[in-house]
Amino acid sequence: MERKNAWKAYSEEDLVKVENLANSYIDFISSCKTERECAAYVMETARAAGYRSLEEVRAAGQALKPGDRVYASNYDKSVMLVQIGKKPLEEGFNILGAHIDSPRLDVKQNPLYEQNDFALLDTHYYGGVKKYQWVTVPLAIHGVVVKKDGTKAQVNVGEDAADPAFCVTDLLIHLGADQLKKDGGHVVEGEDLDVLVGGRPLVVSEEDAKAAPKGSAEAMAAKEPVKAAIVKLFREKYGFDEEDLLSAELEVVPSGRARSCGFDESMVLGYGQDDRVCSYPSLIAQLQAGDLDRTAICLLVDKEEIGSVGATGMTSMFFENTVAEIMALAGEEGDLPLRRALAASNMLSSDVSAGIDPLYANAFDVKNAGMLGHGLVFNKYTGARGKSGSNDANAEYMGKIRGIMDAGNVTFHTCELGKVDQGGGGTIAYILAKYGMNVIDCGVPVLSMHAPWEVTNKADIYEALKGYSAFLQYA
Numbered sequence: 001m002e003r004k005n006a007w008k009a010y011s012e013e014d015l016v017k018v019e020n021l022a023n024s025y026i027d028f029i030s031s032c033k034t035e036r037e038c039a040a041y042v043m044e045t046a047r048a049a050g051y052r053s054l055e056e057v058r059a060a061g062q063a064l065k066p067g068d069r070v071y072a073s074n075y076d077k078s079v080m081l082v083q084i085g086k087k088p089l090e091e092g093f094n095i096l097g098a099h100i101d102s103p104r105l106d107v108k109q110n111p112l113y114e115q116n117d118f119a120l121l122d123t124h125y126y127g128g129v130k131k132y133q134w135v136t137v138p139l140a141i142h143g144v145v146v147k148k149d150g151t152k153a154q155v156n157v158g159e160d161a162a163d164p165a166f167c168v169t170d171l172l173i174h175l176g177a178d179q180l181k182k183d184g185g186h187v188v189e190g191e192d193l194d195v196l197v198g199g200r201p202l203v204v205s206e207e208d209a210k211a212a213p214k215g216s217a218e219a220m221a222a223k224e225p226v227k228a229a230i231v232k233l234f235r236e237k238y239g240f241d242e243e244d245l246l247s248a249e250l251e252v253v254p255s256g257r258a259r260s261c262g263f264d265e266s267m268v269l270g271y272g273q274d275d276r277v278c279s280y281p282s283l284i285a286q287l288q289a290g291d292l293d294r295t296a297i298c299l300l301v302d303k304e305e306i307g308s309v310g311a312t313g314m315t316s317m318f319f320e321n322t323v324a325e326i327m328a329l330a331g332e333e334g335d336l337p338l339r340r341a342l343a344a345s346n347m348l349s350s351d352v353s354a355g356i357d358p359l360y361a362n363a364f365d366v367k368n369a370g371m372l373g374h375g376l377v378f379n380k381y382t383g384a385r386g387k388s389g390s391n392d393a394n395a396e397y398m399g400k401i402r403g404i405m406d407a408g409n410v411t412f413h414t415c416e417l418g419k420v421d422q423g424g425g426g427t428i429a430y431i432l433a434k435y436g437m438n439v440i441d442c443g444v445p446v447l448s449m450h451a452p453w454e455v456t457n458k459a460d461i462y463e464a465l466k467g468y469s470a471f472l473q474y475a
Contacts, residue, residue, distance in 0.1 A: 006375045006411040006459040007266070014462075021465060022260070022268060022458040025280050029270045030257040034142045035077045035302045035312075036249075038100035038276065042079045042283055042300060046071045049287045051081060054325060064329040067291070072322045077302040077312040080322050081286050085295040089327050090337045092344030092437070094475040095297045096286065096468055097314075097428055098279035098351060099304030102272035103127035103450045105134060105168075105193055105252035107141070112197075112242060114227035119198030123252060124190070127305030131188040133451050135170040139195060143250035145240045153240045158255040165255045166195045195252055201225030202232055254452040266458055267372070273454040275304065277461060278350035278443040285468035296472045297323075304351075304428055314428040343436035346400075346475040348468065349391070349429035353377050354417050355445030355455075363423075368416045370445030372456070375411030375463035379441035382417055384424025391429035393440035400475070401440060408470025411463050415445070442467065 010018065032038040046069075047053075054072040057064065064070065068084045078100075105123040112121055121141075125131065140158025147153070158165045170188070171179050179187060204212070204221040212218035217232035231242050240248075258270025268277075279300050286298035303313030310316065324338050332341075356369040370377045380398060383390025405412050417425050433439045444464050447455035 003371060003374050003413045004411055005373050006463055007373055009411065010459075018458050018462045021281075021284075021462050025277070025461055026258045026260070026268060026270065028280050029272055029276050032100075032276070033102075033140070033253045033272055034104075034251050035101045036144065037142065038279065038300065039073065039076050039079045042081070042100075043071060043073060045283070045287065046079075046081055054082075054322065057329065058325065062329070063331065064326060070326065072318075072325075074302075074316070074318040075312050078318060079300050080319065081283070081298040082322075082326055083286065083289055083292060083296045084326075084330060085292040087293050087295075089295055089330055089332050090341050090344070091294065092341055092346065093295045093297050093323075094292075094472050095299060095345055095347040095432070095437075096282040096350050096471070097299040097301070097347055097432060098282045098349075098443075099275045099302065099308075099314075099428065100279050100300050101127075101302045101305050102253075102274060102276070103129045103305055105139075105195065107143075107195075107245070107248065107250035107252065109246050109248075111245060112227055112230060114224040117199065117201070117226055118196060119226045119230045120194040121197050121250075121252075123193050123195060125193055126251075128450055130184065130451070131190060131193060132184065134193055135168045135188055137167065137452055138165040138255040139167055139252050140255040141166060141195075141250055141252055143248060145238070145244050145248040145250070147240065147244050147247070153238055153244070155238060155250060166197055166252070168193050168195055198226050198230045200229055202229035204228075260458075261455055268456045268458060268461070269453055271452055271454070273444075273446055273456050274352045274449050275350070275443070277446065277456050278352060278464060281461060281465040282350045282468050284465055285472055288469065289472050292472060294475070301428065308428055308431060314431045319432075339435075345435070345437040346397070346471075347429075347432050347437055347439040348442040348471055349427045349432070349439055350443055350464075350468065351427040351429075351441055352443045352446045352449065353379050353415055353441070354449060355447050355457075357447050363418050365416060365419050368414070369418075370415040371413065372445050372447065373459050374413050374445075375460055376405070376413075376467040377443060377445050377460075378412060378414045379417065379443075380414065382424065382426050382429070382441055384426075385421055388424070389426045389430065391427075391433045391439055391441070394438060397438040397440060400438075401442075401471075404470050404474045405467055407474050408466055410467040410470055411459075412467060 051069040145153040202221040209222040217228040220228035254271040261267035261269035308314035381390040381392040
């Protein structure tokens with residue numbers, strides 16, 4: 001079957017739209033590198049587009065009616081946007097669901113130590129990573145430090161040109177004989193992904209160190225002067241103490257802006273495109289939706305990369321509880337209407353798929369591979385080996401989706417995640433499918449997925465926006 005290259009059909013007007021969307025997307029992934037930053041951006045953008053907080057609507061005792069737009073936040077890490085349609089909610093929703101977390105290095109709770117006159121932060125990698133990819137690249141630290149009184153210190157160091165950057169070091173090639181005998185999974189061990197953060201001691205006289213209060217940086221300088229200098233900097237520049245790291249969420253991510261890739265600037269090179277390359281067009285499609293017959297939902301969640309667990313992951317009750325609140329405010333309260341609404345819903349699990357890489361083409365079944373530049377890609381099923389852990393969409397739903405994409409003039413194709421038995425992966429699709437709703441995985445193909453820098457094609461991002469918009473309108 002022919003698989004069209006989206007670029008070949010674009011008019012000059014289309015090309016302008018492709019580039020404008022890509023530029024705004026590059027800005028988004030350059031400034032939003034954590035789930036908290038993404039959630040804050042989504043809520044701010046939603047409010048500017050006329051969305052109201054569900055908490056405010058509920059507190060005011062206001063009813064929801066067709067055309068109303070509300071959003072709900074889950075611990076500032078997951079966000080759900082809802083536009084009420086003309087039809088009763090019990091008839092179901094059109095749902096775009098993506099995730100806003102990405103593979104990274106998380107700073108441990110007791111992380112700071114000194115060794116050989118260096119200060120380092122101990123980390124624990126998050127999600128599926130090739131550990132060797134994270135050494136000797138410029139890194140930034142984003143996150144929040146929460147004190148005992150509940151106040152927060154925001155941290156974002158390593159992005160601005162005036163900021164210092166950080167790195168994980170590697171063994172020099174001259175001494176790497178034993179290291180290079182290891183397989184790829186052990187060339188760099190997880191416990192060796194510690195971030196270099198300091199190399200200058202705090203100079204304090206022995207007399208002053210003895211006289212200093214216990215626990216102070218000056219007292220610490222007698223035995224750990226480089227660590228002491230970092231502790232003092234934490235306090236004076238960032239407003240928190242070492243003990244406050246016990247209640248911190250600090251994420252180590254690649255430093256620097258995303259950029260256009262290639263001489264022709266047809267692609268995007270950037271961090272966290274799994275899955276922000278799908279969450280961003282999902283958000284824009286939701287915000288740009290006009291009058292709708294069916295209620296539209298854009299669901300952007302955390303923790304997908306580690307199994308969708310926890311209070312902010314898809315397996316939590318946040319989605320179901322929020323839908324119940326909205327139905328109550330729309331005059332359709334009750335467990336049975338809620339169950340009927342969920343079962344009657346349609347969903348696109350907006351997540352990336354593997355794009356075929358010419359350097360590693362033997363890992364793919366070429367005729368069933370995602371191809372960059374060929375538009376939106378649908379995975380009828382994911383999983384591993386014999387479709388283990390998969391949501392396998394119904395053929396009837398796939399047929400309906402084909403009609404919707406044609407109605408929206410969307411360039412799309414289908415794929416699998418590499419050759420059978422080569423590996424596999426999963427998404428949030430199977431979790432929503434438990435309600436009985438129709439779900440299919442649908443997103444943008446990516447090169448170097450889960451690496452610090454991933455590659456996508458600008459045409460595919462544009463087709464994703466078109467496809468998500470058509471789905472909200474026609475599903």
